[in-house]
Amino acid sequence: MKRDATPVGRTQTPAPEAPVADTGRRNFLRRSAAAVGAVGAAGLVGGKAFPAGAATMAEANPENLPPNVPEWNKYLGYSVDWQPYGLPSEYEKDVVRRSVEWLTATREASINFTPIQDMHGFVTPNGVCFERHHGGAAIVNPVDFRLMINGLVDKPLVFTLQDLMRMPSVSRFYFLECAANSGMEWRGAQLNGVQFTHGMIHNVQYTGVPLRTVLEEAGVKPNGKWIMAEGGDSAGMNRSIPMEKALDDCMLAWAMNGEALRPGNGYPLRLVVPGWEGNMWVKWIRRIEVGDKPWFAREETSKYTDLMPNGKARLFTWEMDPKSVITSPSPEKPVLHKGLNQLRGLAWSGRGKVKRVDVSLDGGRNWQEAQLDQPVLDKSMVMFRMPFEYTGQELLMQSRCIDEHGVVQPTMQALQKVRGTHSVYHNNSIQTWLVNKNGEVENVRLG
Amino acid sequence: MKRDATPVGRTQTPAPEAPVADTGRRNFLRRSAAAVGAVGAAGLVGGKAFPAGAATMAEANPENLPPNVPEWNKYLGYSVDWQPYGLPSEYEKDVVRRSVEWLTATREASINFTPIQDMHGFVTPNGVCFERHHGGAAIVNPVDFRLMINGLVDKPLVFTLQDLMRMPSVSRFYFLECAANSGMEWRGAQLNGVQFTHGMIHNVQYTGVPLRTVLEEAGVKPNGKWIMAEGGDSAGMNRSIPMEKALDDCMLAWAMNGEALRPGNGYPLRLVVPGWEGNMWVKWIRRIEVGDKPWFAREETSKYTDLMPNGKARLFTWEMDPKSVITSPSPEKPVLHKGLNQLRGLAWSGRGKVKRVDVSLDGGRNWQEAQLDQPVLDKSMVMFRMPFEYTGQELLMQSRCIDEHGVVQPTMQALQKVRGTHSVYHNNSIQTWLVNKNGEVENVRLG
Numbered sequence: 067m068k069r070d071a072t073p074v075g076r077t078q079t080p081a082p083e084a085p086v087a088d089t090g091r092r093n094f095l096r097r098s099a100a101a102v103g104a105v106g107a108a109g110l111v112g113g114k115a116f117p118a119g120a121a122t123m124a125e126a127n128p129e130n131l132p133p134n135v136p137e138w139n140k141y142l143g144y145s146v147d148w149q150p151y152g153l154p155s156e157y158e159k160d161v162v163r164r165s166v167e168w169l170t171a172t173r174e175a176s177i178n179f180t181p182i183q184d185m186h187g188f189v190t191p192n193g194v195c196f197e198r199h200h201g202g203a204a205i206v207n208p209v210d211f212r213l214m215i216n217g218l219v220d221k222p223l224v225f226t227l228q229d230l231m232r233m234p235s236v237s238r239f240y241f242l243e244c245a246a247n248s249g250m251e252w253r254g255a256q257l258n259g260v261q262f263t264h265g266m267i268h269n270v271q272y273t274g275v276p277l278r279t280v281l282e283e284a285g286v287k288p289n290g291k292w293i294m295a296e297g298g299d300s301a302g303m304n305r306s307i308p309m310e311k312a313l314d315d316c317m318l319a320w321a322m323n324g325e326a327l328r329p330g331n332g333y334p335l336r337l338v339v340p341g342w343e344g345n346m347w348v349k350w351i352r353r354i355e356v357g358d359k360p361w362f363a364r365e366e367t368s369k370y371t372d373l374m375p376n377g378k379a380r381l382f383t384w385e386m387d388p389k390s391v392i393t394s395p396s397p398e399k400p401v402l403h404k405g406l407n408q409l410r411g412l413a414w415s416g417r418g419k420v421k422r423v424d425v426s427l428d429g430g431r432n433w434q435e436a437q438l439d440q441p442v443l444d445k446s447m448v449m450f451r452m453p454f455e456y457t458g459q460e461l462l463m464q465s466r467c468i469d470e471h472g473v474v475q476p477t478m479q480a481l482q483k484v485r486g487t488h489s490v491y492h493n494n495s496i497q498t499w500l501v502n503k504n505g506e507v508e509n510v511r512l513g
Numbered sequence: 514m515k516r517d518a519t520p521v522g523r524t525q526t527p528a529p530e531a532p533v534a535d536t537g538r539r540n541f542l543r544r545s546a547a548a549v550g551a552v553g554a555a556g557l558v559g560g561k562a563f564p565a566g567a568a569t570m571a572e573a574n575p576e577n578l579p580p581n582v583p584e585w586n587k588y589l590g591y592s593v594d595w596q597p598y599g600l601p602s603e604y605e606k607d608v609v610r611r612s613v614e615w616l617t618a619t620r621e622a623s624i625n626f627t628p629i630q631d632m633h634g635f636v637t638p639n640g641v642c643f644e645r646h647h648g649g650a651a652i653v654n655p656v657d658f659r660l661m662i663n664g665l666v667d668k669p670l671v672f673t674l675q676d677l678m679r680m681p682s683v684s685r686f687y688f689l690e691c692a693a694n695s696g697m698e699w700r701g702a703q704l705n706g707v708q709f710t711h712g713m714i715h716n717v718q719y720t721g722v723p724l725r726t727v728l729e730e731a732g733v734k735p736n737g738k739w740i741m742a743e744g745g746d747s748a749g750m751n752r753s754i755p756m757e758k759a760l761d762d763c764m765l766a767w768a769m770n771g772e773a774l775r776p777g778n779g780y781p782l783r784l785v786v787p788g789w790e791g792n793m794w795v796k797w798i799r800r801i802e803v804g805d806k807p808w809f810a811r812e813e814t815s816k817y818t819d820l821m822p823n824g825k826a827r828l829f830t831w832e833m834d835p836k837s838v839i840t841s842p843s844p845e846k847p848v849l850h851k852g853l854n855q856l857r858g859l860a861w862s863g864r865g866k867v868k869r870v871d872v873s874l875d876g877g878r879n880w881q882e883a884q885l886d887q888p889v890l891d892k893s894m895v896m897f898r899m900p901f902e903y904t905g906q907e908l909l910m911q912s913r914c915i916d917e918h919g920v921v922q923p924t925m926q927a928l929q930k931v932r933g934t935h936s937v938y939h940n941n942s943i944q945t946w947l948v949n950k951n952g953e954v955e956n957v958r959l960g
Binding site for chain 2: 140142145148150151154162164172177186187192197199203298300324333407453
């Protein structure tokens with residue numbers, strides 16, 4: 067069963083392919099020159115028609131090319147006052163977050179998805195970082211903002227934002243993945259778009275104060291073994307976190323990618339819980355209570371638990387296991403060109419660094435190691451890339467992440483053997499894309 | 514002589530400081546608690562007045578605090594459809610690029626400045642990356658975009674954007690600094706704002722194809738020793754680059770911080786020349802010609818050369834030397850709090866990695882090593898941080914960058930001894946901020 071999500075909008079239109087000449091030279095254009103010819107065949111280059119079928123236009127003598135002086139070369143451009151805060155080109159208007167109407171009962175307690183098919187590199191730009199709200203995005207005035215630390219502490223505290231910013235801060239790249247990312251795929255290939263199957267994730271440079279510093283300031287009592295983080299939104303969203311994690315690498319962050327958090331991502335302050343499910347990264351955080359046991363809050367009992375085959379539920383399944391996905395080709399990024407192409411994708415592990423990403427073009431029979439972009443950082447996304455040949459044959463593309471602890475991203479079959487089919491959360495299984503003979507890409511389930 | 518730039522707009526309003534109680538405990542709040550009390554003294558917290566002069570409000574029993582339920586906790590927030598492409602909070606509306614009216618004859622051949630005083634971490638968000646245009650920002654249609662490689666090559670080539678994207682790509686963080694950054698400071702402390710003294714810089718993750726790959730595709734002839742990169746804007750801005758650099762680490766980049774380049778930063782393609790002056794990073798690049806000698810283009814003869822004391826001009830001064838600046842405190846970021854504060858700043862070197870940043874609070878007499886945020890990357894900015902005490906005394910704050918080759922950021926006196934006072938470009942000297950007794954910060958020249 068396959069169900070289309072809301073329309074993805076205008077994506078790249080595949081250009082017709084002109085015949086390909088093999089010049090016999092070790093090069094990329096040997097095959098890719100066709101696309102230039104194709105554009106020429108389809109229209110005009112620089113105001114003059116270019117001979118159709120000239121597969122080797124890229125190798126033509128440029129002296130013979132049309133004058134090729136487009137509008138933007140002729141007229142004065144925009145002044146430096148044009149956009150005090152800049153925006154993407156109008157030609158990139160389809161690179162936006164999207165949501166799925168039928169997924170949730172309301173638009174406020176809902177989610178939108180990062181357009182990861184259009185991401186280059188491991189930074190997710192702030193404008194398209196996915197959002198999951200439980201009571202809508204709160205608009206918080208930073209001057210009136212307060213954070214309270216109470217419960218089993220020597221000295222309950224209330225902080226202003228400026229108080230926190232005067233404490234020693236750090237910046238770190240971390241991925242944030244919703245536990246429900248790929249959740250709709252447990253019961254078959256459901257959504258035909260990588261934005262929807264894997265887009266509940268982002269990766270940014272967070273800046274803030276280590277939570278440990280703030281807790282030490284308040285003085286945690288010996289029986290303080292858990293914290294409860296509570297959001298300042300209308301849902302008052304709250305979660306329990308064991309003290310060990312709170313004192314390890316958690317942060318109270320006010321910035322993402324160098325600037326203040328965006329309203330939908332918790333402005334002015336959110337909890338950062340590296341490697342753990344996104345729901346715990348409490349936004350608009352207003353209070354941290356220290357206790358001796360977990361709170362069993364709504365979002366860690368009725369939700370964000372995993373119903374197992376025996377009818378019991380896994381509770382406190384925090385860590386996000388190694389995972390990866392090919393983002394291009396993908397349903398939104400068909401293969402437009404016969405010959406040599408590049409695939410790219412994203413990999414991550416909540417347990418630490420990504421060690422290796424393997425790619426298969428034949429549904430998991432043969433694997434090749436992909437190239438990892440540097441630097442590879444702890445609990446941060448990494449972009450992987452690999453060249454591949456496309457001659458019009460069917461391909462079954464997969465990627466598989468192996469982290470520094472040797473943990474391997476599983477197949478869905480292997481995952482279901484352990485977890486059954488009732489779950490919504492923590493699906494880190496291998497994704498398969500079918501590239502068909504027209505270069506279109508489809509979400510399929512193998513076996 | 515001191516001249517104010519265009520108004521910086523609303524900056525943080527210093528809150529009145531309440532008396533400080535020293536609780537004797539090793540903590541940050543010992544001194545910083547005052548600010549919370551100050552806000553309480555100045556108004557309401559959560560709807561109820563908080564006792565004025567309660568310097569240790571942060572240590573008060575939170576059970577006694579007012580209910581503290583602000584509006585955003587009471588009402589449903591925005592839906593996930595609110596901003597398909599997200600924007601900063603309305604409270605951050607002053608974190609924008611700014612320009613200086615008197616600096617250039619036109620607004621199109623001009624520059625705007627990155628608000629580095631508000632940057633956290635080493636990523637510059639795309640919306641505020643500074644822009645220098647020579648004929649205005651070109652708006653290029655990526656479908657009609659072409660890049661030509663010609664001159665001393667075996668096979669002249671014309672690429673579409675898709676052709677380039679099918680070649681093997683990489684992502685790398687690099688700083689881009691205009692050669693004229695801090696140029697107005699050669700003849701004394703001129704501009705009272707770090708956005709204006711040091712804001713002609715940004716640092717993003719660029720993604721593209723190595724220029725080497727493209728040149729190898731065309732086949733550089735043995736006498737091809739230089740390239741000329743030509744922009745697709747109305748200025749047709751062009752620069753000569755030695756082949757050695759072109760084959761080393763230059764890139765043709767289509768993405769910054771994960772998404773397509775912004776129009777003002779060269780969309781859809783710009784040259785990346787790591788560590789070298791920004792003028793060479795040709796935007797909207799349309800042509801690369803291979804030659805046997807430099808072109809002596811306008812922007813490398815009449816401009817972007819350094820007039821020396823003997824009347825001759827240094828030519829081809831490409832590399833950006835080690836440099837750093839404290840971004841907070843700075844004229845835009847006064848010291849609002851008596852007690853323990855944190856300073857932060859940015860450091861970079863066009864020669865490689867930053868090895869160390871020293872900070873002085875007394876005008877260069879004593880130096881302490883600042884903390885460097887990880888990872889420290891090649892030819893990328895690094896954020897440094899250091900705690901400091903402020904008791905209302907005057908401070909003369911400086912920072913000094915030392916790169917991995919041991920090259921040290923010089924004083925202005927040392928720099929002027931070699932270069933004289935006629936130059937506009939390549940001022941990498943140490944910046945001094947005077948913090949006065951009111952916590953205000955001023956741009957001053959020592960000695």
